[in-house]
Amino acid sequence: MATADAIRVAILGASGYTGAELLRLLVRHPRVRIVALTADRKAGEGIDTVFPQFIGLGLPRLVTIQEVDWSGVDAVFCALPHGTTQEVIAGLPKHLKIIDLSADFRLRDPGEYARWYGHEHRAPSLQEEAVYGLTELKRTDVAKARLVANPGCYPTSAQLPLVPLIEKGLIDADDIVIDAKSGVSGAGRAAKEASLYAEVAEGTHAYGVASHRHGPEIEQELSASAGRPLVVNFTPHLMPMNRGMLASIYVRLQNGASADDLRAVLLQRYADEPFIQIVPQGVAPQTRHVRGTNACHIGVFADRVKNRAMVFSVIDNLMKGASGQAVQNFNVMYGLPETMALDQLALFP
Amino acid sequence: MATADAIRVAILGASGYTGAELLRLLVRHPRVRIVALTADRKAGEGIDTVFPQFIGLGLPRLVTIQEVDWSGVDAVFCALPHGTTQEVIAGLPKHLKIIDLSADFRLRDPGEYARWYGHEHRAPSLQEEAVYGLTELKRTDVAKARLVANPGCYPTSAQLPLVPLIEKGLIDADDIVIDAKSGVSGAGRAAKEASLYAEVAEGTHAYGVASHRHGPEIEQELSASAGRPLVVNFTPHLMPMNRGMLASIYVRLQNGASADDLRAVLLQRYADEPFIQIVPQGVAPQTRHVRGTNACHIGVFADRVKNRAMVFSVIDNLMKGASGQAVQNFNVMYGLPETMALDQLALFP
Amino acid sequence: MATADAIRVAILGASGYTGAELLRLLVRHPRVRIVALTADRKAGEGIDTVFPQFIGLGLPRLVTIQEVDWSGVDAVFCALPHGTTQEVIAGLPKHLKIIDLSADFRLRDPGEYARWYGHEHRAPSLQEEAVYGLTELKRTDVAKARLVANPGCYPTSAQLPLVPLIEKGLIDADDIVIDAKSGVSGAGRAAKEASLYAEVAEGTHAYGVASHRHGPEIEQELSASAGRPLVVNFTPHLMPMNRGMLASIYVRLQNGASADDLRAVLLQRYADEPFIQIVPQGVAPQTRHVRGTNACHIGVFADRVKNRAMVFSVIDNLMKGASGQAVQNFNVMYGLPETMALDQLALFP
Amino acid sequence: MATADAIRVAILGASGYTGAELLRLLVRHPRVRIVALTADRKAGEGIDTVFPQFIGLGLPRLVTIQEVDWSGVDAVFCALPHGTTQEVIAGLPKHLKIIDLSADFRLRDPGEYARWYGHEHRAPSLQEEAVYGLTELKRTDVAKARLVANPGCYPTSAQLPLVPLIEKGLIDADDIVIDAKSGVSGAGRAAKEASLYAEVAEGTHAYGVASHRHGPEIEQELSASAGRPLVVNFTPHLMPMNRGMLASIYVRLQNGASADDLRAVLLQRYADEPFIQIVPQGVAPQTRHVRGTNACHIGVFADRVKNRAMVFSVIDNLMKGASGQAVQNFNVMYGLPETMALDQLALFP
Structure with a gap:
C-alpha cells in the first residue's frame, strides 16, 4: 500500500477509538502511507499492544507529538481531545493538510465557542480558516481547504x-x-x-x-x-x-x-x-x-x-460520524475518488 | 406462604415472559397460593423445565386451560396473546376475579377496537365491564372491578x-x-x-x-x-x-x-x-x-x-409495564397493601 | 423493617457493586437496621446520588470510615478493596461482628499470602482468627465466628x-x-x-x-x-x-x-x-x-x-459469589434462618 | 468489479448469516461476479429486503434453486442446512466448483456420518470426493478439489x-x-x-x-x-x-x-x-x-x-469459521492470491 507517490499521513491520538478506526481505514487506503502515530500517555508502546487487532502490520510505534518529524508528513488526522487540539494544531507546520476530528474548529462564532466551552478560543485565526467538513453539503469548500473541522456524529x-x-x-x-x-x-x-x-x-x-x-x-x-x-x-x-x-x-x-x-x-x-x-x-x-x-x-x-x-x-458514529467522514474529506482534499478505502459493507450480524 | 386463607390463583399463559414474571412475584406473595399454570403448547411439562429458575419450588405442572378445575380458583392472571384472550375470558366462570395482561379489553370504543385489530370484538359486554387498570390513576375503579384490563407498557x-x-x-x-x-x-x-x-x-x-x-x-x-x-x-x-x-x-x-x-x-x-x-x-x-x-x-x-x-x-416493561402492575391491581382488588410482594429493589448492575 | 431488636449494620465501601448488592439485600432484611454507609471518595453524597435505585428509602448519607460512631453498630459488612481492608478491620472495635468481602483474610498461610499479594500480611492475628465462610461447607465455624472471610466468587x-x-x-x-x-x-x-x-x-x-x-x-x-x-x-x-x-x-x-x-x-x-x-x-x-x-x-x-x-x-457472582453469601453468613452468625432476605427468585429475562 | 474474465458465482442459501457474510466478501471480490442468489422461502424478494445493508448494490433477486441457470455459473457457495445439502449438491452439474459450508461432506467415514446424523449419507460418492478445506492444513488438496467441505467453526x-x-x-x-x-x-x-x-x-x-x-x-x-x-x-x-x-x-x-x-x-x-x-x-x-x-x-x-x-x-465464527475460509478456499481453487477480498481489519470496538 505504500506506492512511490503515497501521501504520508500522521495520526495524532492513535490510541483512542477514532484513532483505531482511522487506522483500520488508512492501512488499506491505496494512496496512503502511515508514517507517524502519536499517543502521549502510551508513547513507546507498539500500536499492536494498544490495539491487538493491528498485529503483524508493521505499523510505526507510538510516539509523542514532539517526536514527529513533520518534514516527512503530508497530511495529519487529529483525533485528540477537545480543548487541547487547538494549540496542537496551531503549532503544526503550514505545509500540512489537517483533518481535525475534535470539536475545536466546528463553531465559527468565537462568542458561541467561548459560551459553550468556557474559555476563549486559543487559535482564532485557524478557527476562521477551518472548513466545516460535512462532505455531502460542503464538498467544494472541503476540496480547497487546508484545515477541515470534521463534524460531530x-x-x-x-x-x-x-x-x-x-x-x-x-x-x-x-x-x-x-x-x-x-x-x-x-x-x-x-x-x-x-x-x-x-x-x-x-x-x-x-x-x-x-x-x-x-x-x-x-x-x-x-x-x-x-x-x-x-x-x-x-x-x-x-x-x-x-x-x-x-x-x-x-x-x-x-x-x-x-x-x-x-x-x-x-x-x-x-x-x-x-x-x-x-x-x-x-x-x-x-x-x-x-x-x-x-x-x-x-x-x-x-x-x-x-x-x-x-x-x-x-x-x-465512528465512521460517517467520525473517522469515515474524515477519510472521505481527505479523499476530497486530495482529489481522490471519494469512496477510496471506504467501500466496506456492513458487518451484520 | 400458603396460609389457610390464601387466595387461590391461576396463571393462564405461564410459559411466556410475563407469565414467568407473574410467577416470580406471586410465588413470594404472602397471601397467594398458585393452584394452576396453563400453557397450551407446553402442557404436561414442569414449569421448571420451561423456566429452570423455578426448580425446587414445588409448583403445579403446566396444563391446558381446559384442564383447570375452576371451582378451586379465586383469581386469574391472564397472560395470553392478544385476540385469543377475549374468548377465553368469556368462557370463564363468573366467580373469578380476572387481571388480563393482553390488549383485548383496553380499548373501550368497539369501533376503535375493530379498526386497530381488524375484527369485531368477540366479548363486547366484557369489554364494557372491564376497568382500565393504571393503578395510580384508576385505583377506585380497580378496587371494585371483577375484570381489569392491565395497561400496556x-x-x-x-x-x-x-x-x-x-x-x-x-x-x-x-x-x-x-x-x-x-x-x-x-x-x-x-x-x-x-x-x-x-x-x-x-x-x-x-x-x-x-x-x-x-x-x-x-x-x-x-x-x-x-x-x-x-x-x-x-x-x-x-x-x-x-x-x-x-x-x-x-x-x-x-x-x-x-x-x-x-x-x-x-x-x-x-x-x-x-x-x-x-x-x-x-x-x-x-x-x-x-x-x-x-x-x-x-x-x-x-x-x-x-x-x-x-x-x-x-x-x-415486565413489571410496572405488565406483571408488576398486574399484581398491584390484584392487591387493590383484594384490599391488600398495594406494595405486597412488590417491594423488590432494582437489580443493578 | 427496623424493629426494636434490630441488628445495627454498617456497610464499608457502599459505593461499589458489592456494596450496592448488600444494600439491596439488607434494606429488606427484617432484622437489620442500616446505620452507616461509608465511601471515602464519595463521602457526603447521598447513596441515591451514587445509586439512584435507592431513591426514597431514607438511607444514611455516605460518610468516611472515620466518621462512623461504632458504639451504635453491631455488625459490619466490609466491601473495601483488597490490601487496604486488613488495616481497616484491625482498627475496628472488638464488639463488632465482621463479614469481610475482600480477599484479605481468605488465605490462611501467611507465606502464601505474601507470595500472592506481594507484602506481609498487616493483621496476622486477625488472619488466624478469620473463618473462611463458604457457608454450606463451614456452617459450624461460621456460626461461632466474629470475623468471617467471605469467599471469592x-x-x-x-x-x-x-x-x-x-x-x-x-x-x-x-x-x-x-x-x-x-x-x-x-x-x-x-x-x-x-x-x-x-x-x-x-x-x-x-x-x-x-x-x-x-x-x-x-x-x-x-x-x-x-x-x-x-x-x-x-x-x-x-x-x-x-x-x-x-x-x-x-x-x-x-x-x-x-x-x-x-x-x-x-x-x-x-x-x-x-x-x-x-x-x-x-x-x-x-x-x-x-x-x-x-x-x-x-x-x-x-x-x-x-x-x-x-x-x-x-x-x-454478586450474590452467592459475594454479597448474597455474606448475608447468608450474617444470618448464620446471628442464628437467623439462613434464607432470611435471600429468597429472591431469578430475574429472567 | 465484474471484469470480462470474472468468475460467475452463485450463493445457495443467501438469506442466512453465512450467506450474508459470503455476500459481504464476494461483492468486493475483484474477480467475482455474483450471478445468482437462492433462498427457497424468500424467493422473489430482493436481497436488500432480507438484508438492508445490501441496498443500492444492484444484486440479483432471490430465486429458488430450481430457477438458477447453471450454464451461466462457474462456482457455487452452498450455505444450506445440514442434511438437505447433499441431495442438492448431488443434483448440480459437474462443471461447477463447489464450496459447501454445511456439515454434509466433512465426515469421511460413512458409518460415522450415519451414527451422528441418524441416516445413511445420500451422496456417498461425493462424500468420498470432497476435500476437507481447512486451508492452512490442506492447501494442496484444496487447490485440486472440485468439491470442498468447508470446516465447521x-x-x-x-x-x-x-x-x-x-x-x-x-x-x-x-x-x-x-x-x-x-x-x-x-x-x-x-x-x-x-x-x-x-x-x-x-x-x-x-x-x-x-x-x-x-x-x-x-x-x-x-x-x-x-x-x-x-x-x-x-x-x-x-x-x-x-x-x-x-x-x-x-x-x-x-x-x-x-x-x-x-x-x-x-x-x-x-x-x-x-x-x-x-x-x-x-x-x-x-x-x-x-x-x-x-x-x-x-x-x-x-x-x-x-x-x-x-x-x-x-x-x-462467520469468517475463518465459515464464509471467510470458504472464500479463502475459493481463492486457492482458482489459483488466486489467498488474501483476495479477505484483507479486512477487525471492527473494534
Whole structure:
C-alpha cells in the first residue's frame, strides 16, 4: 500500500477509538502511507499492544507529538481531545493538510465557542480558516481547504436529513425535535465510570439534556440553511451498544408539504451520493445495517398527527460520524475518488 | 406462604415472559397460593423445565386451560396473546376475579377496537365491564372491578407523567411527541426472526411507526384527561436490552407554565405513591435503576427552545409495564397493601 | 423493617457493586437496621446520588470510615478493596461482628499470602482468627465466628461441586481443569479501561491466566478436602455480561466412579441445602437462571472420553459469589434462618 | 468489479448469516461476479429486503434453486442446512466448483456420518470426493478439489493450534480438553426460542455437551494428525455476543516439552501464513480483535500445574469459521492470491 507517490499521513491520538478506526481505514487506503502515530500517555508502546487487532502490520510505534518529524508528513488526522487540539494544531507546520476530528474548529462564532466551552478560543485565526467538513453539503469548500473541522456524529446524523428539508421550506424550522441515540464508543476510550460495561449494558437513558455541545453545532448549520437563527430540541441518549447512531427527528410540515414530498426532496438531493441511501417507504432504518460503513440510511414516515412527519437517519458514529467522514474529506482534499478505502459493507450480524 | 386463607390463583399463559414474571412475584406473595399454570403448547411439562429458575419450588405442572378445575380458583392472571384472550375470558366462570395482561379489553370504543385489530370484538359486554387498570390513576375503579384490563407498557410509561400535566392544562395536548424505547422482552418469547439475539444486539431502530397498537390506547386515556379527542405522536424503538422502557416526551408549555411547574405538579400528584419517584432536578432517569421493580422514575427538564420541556419516564416493561402492575391491581382488588410482594429493589448492575 | 431488636449494620465501601448488592439485600432484611454507609471518595453524597435505585428509602448519607460512631453498630459488612481492608478491620472495635468481602483474610498461610499479594500480611492475628465462610461447607465455624472471610466468587463456584467429590475420592484430585467464566461486575466499579463497555461487549477472552489470585484460594480449600496439597488448573474468562459465573469443570473419574456416582454424591450432600440445586440429568445450568439469587445450580455429565466427566456450576457472582453469601453468613452468625432476605427468585429475562 | 474474465458465482442459501457474510466478501471480490442468489422461502424478494445493508448494490433477486441457470455459473457457495445439502449438491452439474459450508461432506467415514446424523449419507460418492478445506492444513488438496467441505467453526478453532502440536508429539493426544465458546450467529438465522435475545443476552451456558456434531469432525482430523483414533473432550458454550469463537484448550505436555516449545512450533508452522498470528507471550487473545476478519490469533501459556499448558485460539465464527475460509478456499481453487477480498481489519470496538 505504500506506492512511490503515497501521501504520508500522521495520526495524532492513535490510541483512542477514532484513532483505531482511522487506522483500520488508512492501512488499506491505496494512496496512503502511515508514517507517524502519536499517543502521549502510551508513547513507546507498539500500536499492536494498544490495539491487538493491528498485529503483524508493521505499523510505526507510538510516539509523542514532539517526536514527529513533520518534514516527512503530508497530511495529519487529529483525533485528540477537545480543548487541547487547538494549540496542537496551531503549532503544526503550514505545509500540512489537517483533518481535525475534535470539536475545536466546528463553531465559527468565537462568542458561541467561548459560551459553550468556557474559555476563549486559543487559535482564532485557524478557527476562521477551518472548513466545516460535512462532505455531502460542503464538498467544494472541503476540496480547497487546508484545515477541515470534521463534524460531530450527532450533527452529521441530523444535518444530512434536515438541511435539504429546511432549504426547500418543507418543514417548520422552529419546531424540530431531534431525539438522538448513540452507541457508547462515542464517549471514547477514557476510563470513566459512566462508560463501564456494567453502567451501560442492559439499560438506556438521556444525557447532556439541553446542554450537549453538539447542540450549538447543529443549530449553527441548520441556521445557515434557514438563513436565520434557529434553536432546536436536541436530546442525546446512550444506547447499550458499541457503535451506531439513530436520529429520530420529529417535524411539522409546512407550505402544504407531505411526507412524500420530504422523501422526494431527499431522494433527489442525494441521488448521486454513494454514501446516502433513502430507504424504501415503510422501512425504518437500523443502525446495524450501516455498522462499520460510511453510509447514512434515511427513512421518512407520515405521522398520524396531521401535518407532522418523522425522519429517521442512521450512521455508524465512528465512521460517517467520525473517522469515515474524515477519510472521505481527505479523499476530497486530495482529489481522490471519494469512496477510496471506504467501500466496506456492513458487518451484520 | 400458603396460609389457610390464601387466595387461590391461576396463571393462564405461564410459559411466556410475563407469565414467568407473574410467577416470580406471586410465588413470594404472602397471601397467594398458585393452584394452576396453563400453557397450551407446553402442557404436561414442569414449569421448571420451561423456566429452570423455578426448580425446587414445588409448583403445579403446566396444563391446558381446559384442564383447570375452576371451582378451586379465586383469581386469574391472564397472560395470553392478544385476540385469543377475549374468548377465553368469556368462557370463564363468573366467580373469578380476572387481571388480563393482553390488549383485548383496553380499548373501550368497539369501533376503535375493530379498526386497530381488524375484527369485531368477540366479548363486547366484557369489554364494557372491564376497568382500565393504571393503578395510580384508576385505583377506585380497580378496587371494585371483577375484570381489569392491565395497561400496556408504553401507555403506562406515557400516562403516568402526562395525565397530571394535561389535567392541569400546563402543556399543549395537541403537541406531544413520545419517543419511546423498549427492551426486547416486550416482544414476548415467541420464536420470531426479529427477536433473535443477532437481530437485536448492538443496534437500534424504530418500529411500528405510526401504526403501533399502543397508540390508540395512549390516545384514549390522554383524551379522557383532556376532555376531548387527542392525537399524539408515539414512536416506539427497540433497544438492545432485555428489560426496561424509557419514554422521552417532548411537550410545549402553555398557560405560562415552566418546567418547574411541571415538576411541582408531578411531585404533588405522586407524593404518596410508593412506586412513583420524581427524580432530582438535573437527573435523567435510567431504566436500569428500576430493573426488576414496579417503580416509575420521572424527570423533568426545561428545553433550550422557548416554552418547551422534556419529560422522561422509565419503568421495567415486565413489571410496572405488565406483571408488576398486574399484581398491584390484584392487591387493590383484594384490599391488600398495594406494595405486597412488590417491594423488590432494582437489580443493578 | 427496623424493629426494636434490630441488628445495627454498617456497610464499608457502599459505593461499589458489592456494596450496592448488600444494600439491596439488607434494606429488606427484617432484622437489620442500616446505620452507616461509608465511601471515602464519595463521602457526603447521598447513596441515591451514587445509586439512584435507592431513591426514597431514607438511607444514611455516605460518610468516611472515620466518621462512623461504632458504639451504635453491631455488625459490619466490609466491601473495601483488597490490601487496604486488613488495616481497616484491625482498627475496628472488638464488639463488632465482621463479614469481610475482600480477599484479605481468605488465605490462611501467611507465606502464601505474601507470595500472592506481594507484602506481609498487616493483621496476622486477625488472619488466624478469620473463618473462611463458604457457608454450606463451614456452617459450624461460621456460626461461632466474629470475623468471617467471605469467599471469592470463583472459589465458591468451584468448591461447591468439587469438595464433596474430592472428599469421597470419586475424582483424581491431581487432574482438575476449571474453565471459569465471569460477568464483568466482578471487576468492580473502578473506572478501568479494561472494564469499559466497548472493551467488554461482543467478545470474550481469558485473563489472569495461571496468575489469578483466586487460584491459591481454590487450592487451599481443595487441598484441605483432599488432605494433601493440590495444584489445579484454574482459568478465568471475562464474559460480555453484567452478572453470572459459570465454572466448567473437567475431571478424571477414579475408584470406578461414574458420572452418575458424582451426581448421586452431590444430590445427597446438598439434599437439605436451600440454595443448592442439582439440575436434572442432561440439563446444562445457565447463569441467567440464578441471576439476582443466592442459588448455585450444578449439573453433571459423562464425557465421551472414557473415565472423564464434566461438572458445571453456576452462581450470580454478586450474590452467592459475594454479597448474597455474606448475608447468608450474617444470618448464620446471628442464628437467623439462613434464607432470611435471600429468597429472591431469578430475574429472567 | 465484474471484469470480462470474472468468475460467475452463485450463493445457495443467501438469506442466512453465512450467506450474508459470503455476500459481504464476494461483492468486493475483484474477480467475482455474483450471478445468482437462492433462498427457497424468500424467493422473489430482493436481497436488500432480507438484508438492508445490501441496498443500492444492484444484486440479483432471490430465486429458488430450481430457477438458477447453471450454464451461466462457474462456482457455487452452498450455505444450506445440514442434511438437505447433499441431495442438492448431488443434483448440480459437474462443471461447477463447489464450496459447501454445511456439515454434509466433512465426515469421511460413512458409518460415522450415519451414527451422528441418524441416516445413511445420500451422496456417498461425493462424500468420498470432497476435500476437507481447512486451508492452512490442506492447501494442496484444496487447490485440486472440485468439491470442498468447508470446516465447521469449532473444528477450525481447535485444529489450527492442535494439529501441529500433535504432529510434533509435544502433547498427550489422549488428554485434551477443548472448552469452546461461540457467539450466537453460529446458530443461524432460524427463528428458534433458544436464539432469542432474551434467552442469550446476559448469561452463558454449555450446550450440546458430549453430543455436539463438531466433536467427531474434530476427532477425525486430530486422529489423522496422531495417526491413530483419538477421543477428545469438546464442550461448546454459548456466549452473549453476535460473533466470535474462543477455544480454550487444556493439554498435557509430553516428551519433555515446555509451553515455550509449543509456542515455538506454532510460530514456525505458521510463520508464512497471512491469517494466523501467534500473539506475544503473556497475551490472551480476544475474539473482538478478529471480529470481521479471516484471522486466527493463538496464545500459549504454561500452567501452574506441572507438565500442563493452555492454548487459546480465537476466530470470527462467520469468517475463518465459515464464509471467510470458504472464500479463502475459493481463492486457492482458482489459483488466486489467498488474501483476495479477505484483507479486512477487525471492527473494534
